[in-house]
Amino acid sequence: MNISSIVIMTKPDKIQEVLKSLEESGLCDIHFYDERGRIIVTIEGEDVYEETFKLKAIQDIPYVVSAEMSFAYSEEELQKAINEFEKVQQEREVPEILEDENIKAEAIVYKGHIKAYLR
Known part of the structure; x- marks a missing residue:
């Protein structure tokens, strides 16, 4: 509808x-x-x-x-958005880099995908 x-x-x-x-x-x-x-x-x-x-x-x-x-x-568009949100929520994991206490926040450069970027 x-x-x-x-x-x-x-x-x-x-x-x-x-x-x-x-x-x-x-x-x-x-x-x-x-x-x-x-x-x-x-x-x-x-x-x-x-x-x-x-x-x-x-x-x-x-x-x-x-x-x-x-x-x-x-x-239909609403259901697509809900499905995408649920998919992201299910796949969501905290990147290891954010769990590592030896890495300082200043060393992380965000460029759309946190796992791939360190200074």
Whole structure:
């Protein structure tokens, strides 16, 4: 499941018409609008293709000047990040150099991989 927010701009005198079209479309949930013609909505989709279809449909609504995705959430991306974090946690070991009391901290130069670098 993906969820994205979209910022929609319309002319202030057309905002009620655009709001009505958005409500009738069933494409999104309206969360905010103001007298300057800004509307904030969220869309949901099973994947990015469904979200893109909905975004394009919103962009095609009469009197919509612009409609662009602002923020996106993807369960798939979240799960990938969680898996990567868990993998790093499982593989994590303290490098021997950090356990050696005979090596002074000043002798360690970090360059992305602590095990390989000593002065």
